[in-house]
Amino acid sequence: MENPQTLKQCIELGAKYLERNKVENPYVVAELLAARLYSCGRMDLYQHAADKPQKRVLDAMRRGLQRVVAGEPIQYVLGQWDFHNLTLKVDKRALIPRPETEQLVDIVLKSSHLAGCEKPLVVDVGTGTGCIILSLAKALDKGVFVGIDISQDALSLAQENAALVGLEGRVHFAHGDGCGEFDPGSVDVLVSNPPYIPSKVVDGLEPKILEHEPRLALDGGADGLYIYRSLIFDAVMVVKPGGCIYFEIGDEQGSVITVLLEEFGFTDVEIKKDYAGKDRFAIAVQSA
Numbered sequence: 120m121e122n123p124q125t126l127k128q129c130i131e132l133g134a135k136y137l138e139r140n141k142v143e144n145p146y147v148v149a150e151l152l153a154a155r156l157y158s159c160g161r162m163d164l165y166q167h168a169a170d171k172p173q174k175r176v177l178d179a180m181r182r183g184l185q186r187v188v189a190g191e192p193i194q195y196v197l198g199q200w201d202f203h204n205l206t207l208k209v210d211k212r213a214l215i216p217r218p219e220t221e222q223l224v225d226i227v228l229k230s231s232h233l234a235g236c237e238k239p240l241v242v243d244v245g246t247g248t249g250c251i252i253l254s255l256a257k258a259l260d261k262g263v264f265v266g267i268d269i270s271q272d273a274l275s276l277a278q279e280n281a282a283l284v285g286l287e288g289r290v291h292f293a294h295g296d297g298c299g300e301f302d303p304g305s306v307d308v309l310v311s312n313p314p315y316i317p318s319k320v321v322d323g324l325e326p327k328i329l330e331h332e333p334r335l336a337l338d339g340g341a342d343g344l345y346i347y348r349s350l351i352f353d354a355v356m357v358v359k360p361g362g363c364i365y366f367e368i369g370d371e372q373g374s375v376i377t378v379l380l381e382e383f384g385f386t387d388v389e390i391k392k393d394y395a396g397k398d399r400f401a402i403a404v405q406s407a
């Protein structure tokens with residue numbers, strides 16, 4: 120990038136560089152980088168449009184642009200990402216939170232089930248950055264909130280995020296494989312966005328995902344259903360009668376997950392669509 124005289128020019132030159140290198144949405148990406156460096160929102164950038172960027176800012180902008188061109192997801196380059204009402208730290212220790220998962224949080228929050236619980240035990244299996252459980256704890260004034268992950272790396276990031284958003288004392292994180300360690304019949308809400316992509320499909324994912332995001336967060340085994348089977352098996356024991364399960368699912372997994380949940384005695388199974396009109400969420404109730 121040549122030496123821009125103003126921030127506006129810096130964004131324009133950055134966007135052109137990204138465009139030449141076939142990066143999608145080059146202008147948005149250049150603005151996101153600049154906004155991060157100015158610690159402001161994208162919409163506020165233009166208050167600084169005529170400012171001459173300091174050398175430190177230009178150097179950081181150049182480094183950011185190069186990382187994006189090299190194929191790194193913009194979220195990791197920024198080191199933070201907005202999810203629901205929180206700004207979370209994101210890095211290669213855990214999956215980048217996706218917009219569909221914000222919808223999963225909204226589904227849980229709107230459920231009549233939660234309203235009826237005095238002090239619900241809410242468990243998020245496969246917590247990653249902690250995005251789901253932290254958003255739920257932020258929105259609910261009562262409850263016990265636990266995030267579980269098999270990845271120590273993800274847990275360390277989730278813990279950092281809890282501190283970042285001021286929920287350190289209210290959300291607990293624990294290492295675990297599934298949720299079988301909870302007391303029988305103790306869990307009011309089990310929520311999970313587990314890895315659900317079949318292994319062979321993971322092998323063919325675009326390098327931006329495959330080379331940067333943890334495979335452990337993506338790979339759901341040969342048919343993509345491995346974790347659901349073990350979670351449903353655990354849930355039979357640990358979810359309270361009348362307690363609820365909320366899963367994010369792959370868009371072709373609705374019918375098979377319905378069968379699995381019903382086979383294990385769960386009732387009121389419902390498959391909900393995401394904003395793109397694809398099957399994306401499974402909800403079920405533990406029978407009394």
Ligand SMILES: C[S@@+](CC[C@H](N)C(=O)[O-])C[C@H]1O[C@@H](n2cnc3c(N)ncnc32)[C@H](O)[C@@H]1O
Pocket residue numbers: 213214215216217220244245246247248249250251267268269270273295296297312313314315335336337346
């Ligand atoms: C698709 S990511 C979801 C992360 C986060 N909840 C989100 O929605 O962005 C799945 C997470 O499940 C974790 N995981 C994979 N297998 C697990 C298991 N058997 N028990 C607990 N966590 C597991 C991975 O480490 C990863 O963090």
